[in-house]
Amino acid sequence: MIKLINVNKAYKNKVKILQDVNLKINAGEFVSIVGQSGSGKTTLVKILIGEELVSSGQVFVGDWDISKIGKAEVPFLRRQIGVIFQDFKLLPKKTLRENVAFALEVCGQKQSKIDKVVSNVMKIVGLQNKMNSYPNEVSGGEQQRAVIARSLVHQPKILLADEPTGNLDAINANDVIDLLLKINDFGTTVILVTHNREIVNRLNRRVISIDAGKIISDQKNGKYII
Amino acid sequence: MMLSLLRAFKFSLQDISRNIWLSIITVTILILAMFSINTLILTKVISTSAVEAIKEKVDLSLYLKTDSNENDIFALQLKVNALEKVKEVQYISKQEALDSFRKKNENNPEILQALLELGKNPLSPSLVISPQNPNMVPELIEELRALDSNIIESRDFNDNRIILEKIDNITKRIDEVGFFVIAIFIITSLLVIYNSIKVAIYTHKKEIEIMRLVGASNSFIYAPFLMSSFIYTFIAVIIIILVSFPLLGILQPYLEVFFVGYNINVVSYFFDNFFLIFGLQFLIISLINVIASYIAVRRYSRV
Numbered sequence: 172m173i174k175l176i177n178v179n180k181a182y183k184n185k186v187k188i189l190q191d192v193n194l195k196i197n198a199g200e201f202v203s204i205v206g207q208s209g210s211g212k213t214t215l216v217k218i219l220i221g222e223e224l225v226s227s228g229q230v231f232v233g234d235w236d237i238s239k240i241g242k243a244e245v246p247f248l249r250r251q252i253g254v255i256f257q258d259f260k261l262l263p264k265k266t267l268r269e270n271v272a273f274a275l276e277v278c279g280q281k282q283s284k285i286d287k288v289v290s291n292v293m294k295i296v297g298l299q300n301k302m303n304s305y306p307n308e309v310s311g312g313e314q315q316r317a318v319i320a321r322s323l324v325h326q327p328k329i330l331l332a333d334e335p336t337g338n339l340d341a342i343n344a345n346d347v348i349d350l351l352l353k354i355n356d357f358g359t360t361v362i363l364v365t366h367n368r369e370i371v372n373r374l375n376r377r378v379i380s381i382d383a384g385k386i387i388s389d390q391k392n393g394k395y396i397i
Numbered sequence: 398m399m400l401s402l403l404r405a406f407k408f409s410l411q412d413i414s415r416n417i418w419l420s421i422i423t424v425t426i427l428i429l430a431m432f433s434i435n436t437l438i439l440t441k442v443i444s445t446s447a448v449e450a451i452k453e454k455v456d457l458s459l460y461l462k463t464d465s466n467e468n469d470i471f472a473l474q475l476k477v478n479a480l481e482k483v484k485e486v487q488y489i490s491k492q493e494a495l496d497s498f499r500k501k502n503e504n505n506p507e508i509l510q511a512l513l514e515l516g517k518n519p520l521s522p523s524l525v526i527s528p529q530n531p532n533m534v535p536e537l538i539e540e541l542r543a544l545d546s547n548i549i550e551s552r553d554f555n556d557n558r559i560i561l562e563k564i565d566n567i568t569k570r571i572d573e574v575g576f577f578v579i580a581i582f583i584i585t586s587l588l589v590i591y592n593s594i595k596v597a598i599y600t601h602k603k604e605i606e607i608m609r610l611v612g613a614s615n616s617f618i619y620a621p622f623l624m625s626s627f628i629y630t631f632i633a634v635i636i637i638i639l640v641s642f643p644l645l646g647i648l649q650p651y652l653e654v655f656f657v658g659y660n661i662n663v664v665s666y667f668f669d670n671f672f673l674i675f676g677l678q679f680l681i682i683s684l685i686n687v688i689a690s691y692i693a694v695r696r697y698s699r700v
């Protein structure tokens with residue numbers, strides 16, 4: 172599903188952030204990526220969604236080599252990959268329902284389809300009763316679940332979650348992780364970037380550890396080792 | 398496609414109304430720009446009509462001795478008519494001159510009385526010459542001056558060359574200044590639109606970020622901003638049209654007084670050339686705005 176071959180990445184200042192990263196993630200996997208702050212995890216996520224280009228090497232999403240992806244193609248990549256960040260990126264003046272619908276509206280979907288998809292994904296994340304609340308009227312966990320709902324509207328094959336629990340307390344964090352597991356059960360490949368030792372250890376899934384831009388371990392039923 | 402356009406339209410209307418003051422300023426600057434351009438067009442129309450009017454007024458007359466023999470006069474008429482730069486020579490006999498003099502002074506009984514008291518026709522017959530081409534009048538005058546005939550009593554060449562030159566100079570000056578005025582206004586409106594779009598992008602920063610995140614196509618991100626600048630232009634053009642015609646209507650009577658006897662109608666000029674004048678301005682300013690918005694969106698939303 173995802174393949175990185177000899178990927179190197181340096182930003183404009185030429186400091187190498189990712190070095191010789193080789194990685195293969197199969198369809199339907201649930202992978203955690205761990206590493207210290209500044210080790211290059213978010214950079215990896217940005218490469219996968221086409222926001223940053225690699226300095227050298229190849230990146231495949233499906234059969235698609237996105238290492239030299241053009242600006243015009245990025246939107247199509249984004250529709251295949253759901254993304255969740257630590258800050259929720261919800262529009263404060265729109266209700267949760269409108270926030271989720273927005274993602275489809277701006278991609279030119281028909282209203283009837285939007286209504287159907289939105290109520291579906293809201294059901295999946297368990298927010299059908301909060302659809303008409305504004306972001307500031309619900310908890311952080313619920314906000315993050317709305318973001319997850321939004322990331323699902325295009326029925327992505329891959330879900331990237333960059334520290335989705337970073338701003339949440341333990342209970343809300345566990346809710347979000349359970350939701351990611353549920354989505355993974357539907358067959359979606361989930362990549363979770365996290366700092367949270369308990370979560371990684373509880374998951375008992377594949378763990379990739381990054382340090383200073385290099386993969387230092389890749390365990391099948393891994394623990395948090397850093 | 399239709400749906401996307403509608404959504405972009407909704408988005409852009411929201412944006413215009415949420416930043417209403419910025420929108421008003423933008424539209425005002427555009428109106429001022431178009432106002433100055435139209436003023437230039439107007440001065441151009443008036444000065445061209447003035448030149449035409451004065452050219453028409455070129456009046457070359459040869460006054461002949463009162464006792465001239467008609468045969469001599471006809472001979473002279475033929476001779477003048479044979480000149481290359483002459484279009485037409487009209488012979489005005491003593492009697493015709495008198496008739497037209499009477500007619501001209503219809504309302505002036507004192508003059509008519511004086512004429513009556515004189516007892517005879519004091520007016521000279523004359524040849525009125527129309528030039529082939531107003532631009533050749535000076536040369537024609539030279540030729541007429543050189544004309545040798547003993548029946549010519551006096552020559553009256555009412556040459557408006559100096560006035561024409563003056564008007565010509567003024568027109569040229571207007572053209573030069575006009576070029577700068579238009580250039581300045583084009584640049585100003587470019588900057589103003591650029592700035593409004595920039596502010597609009599700032600207020601929609603989060604929306605744009607999310608749009609990009611969820612895979613909205615680039616054209617969808619551009620569309621509302623381009624639409625906004627289009628709407629600004631449209632409103633400005635409508636207002637300038639609504640303002641122009643009443644103003645031209647007010648101006649028209651003054652022009653008529655100034656150019657008595659000449660056909661000058663600025664209202665109908667602007668009306669006849671409506672699409673050329675306003676349509677072209679709309680197209681050009683839209684184009685400028687689209688370019689400005691495109692650059693702004695590119696720069697500030699990393700599309």
Ligand SMILES: Nc1ncnc2c1ncn2[C@@H]1O[C@H](COP(=O)(O)OP(=O)(O)OP(=O)(O)O)[C@@H](O)[C@H]1O
Pocket residue numbers: 182183184188206207208209210211212213214215
């Ligand atoms: N746009 C950029 N330009 C230059 N350097 C950058 C840029 N973005 C990130 N970096 C640098 O790249 C390194 C890796 O950043 P990255 O955000 O990938 O780390 P991370 O592993 O996600 O960290 P954290 O756990 O704190 O989120 C950091 O040293 C950061 O300063």
Ligand SMILES: [Mg+2]
Pocket residue numbers: 212213214333
């Ligand atoms: Mg990060």
